[in-house]
Amino acid sequence: MSELEIGPVMVFSGKRAEIARFYRDVVGLAGEEGAHATWLDAENAKLALHDRGDRRTPAEISSSGGFVVWFGVADVRAAYDRARQAGATSSDFFGDYFFARDPDGRYVGIYALEGRHGHDHEH
Numbered sequence: 001m002s003e004l005e006i007g008p009v010m011v012f013s014g015k016r017a018e019i020a021r022f023y024r025d026v027v028g029l030a031g032e033e034g035a036h037a038t039w040l041d042a043e044n045a046k047l048a049l050h051d052r053g054d055r056r057t058p059a060e061i062s063s064s065g066g067f068v069v070w071f072g073v074a075d076v077r078a079a080y081d082r083a084r085q086a087g088a089t090s091s092d093f094f095g096d097y098f099f100a101r102d103p104d105g106r107y108v109g110i111y112a113l114e115g116r117h118g119h120d121h122e123h
Helices: 016-027 076-085
Strands: 009-013 030-033 037-041 046-051 069-073 097-101 107-112
Touching (some): 009 016, 016 030, 016 037, 016 046, 016 107, 069 076, 076 107
Parallel strands (some): 009 046
Antiparallel strands (some): 097 107
16 A cells, blocks of 8 residues: 555635536536535545635645646546536547536546546557
């Protein structure tokens, strides 16, 4: 067993409620709203959404943006359809993945969980 793990992905936004709605409605994450952050859970990671002016985080960190996180979903086609309906797609549907943008403009990759598609990622 490794002594290292990937911790929560932190997002700082002036649109925390909209960002949370995107990750709930389009990606399918669930979680809870807190006073200082919204915590959304996937099986192997957490997404922590913070307000841009979070006083517990240095300003240069809370004001930065831009990341690409990949989310594995059981039904990637349904996620693509939901993202397209929300006007959030930023690429075509590639059979087992696509790119979307959240309301702050961050790119995310959404892909089919292994064993649920026919694409070989090594080739």
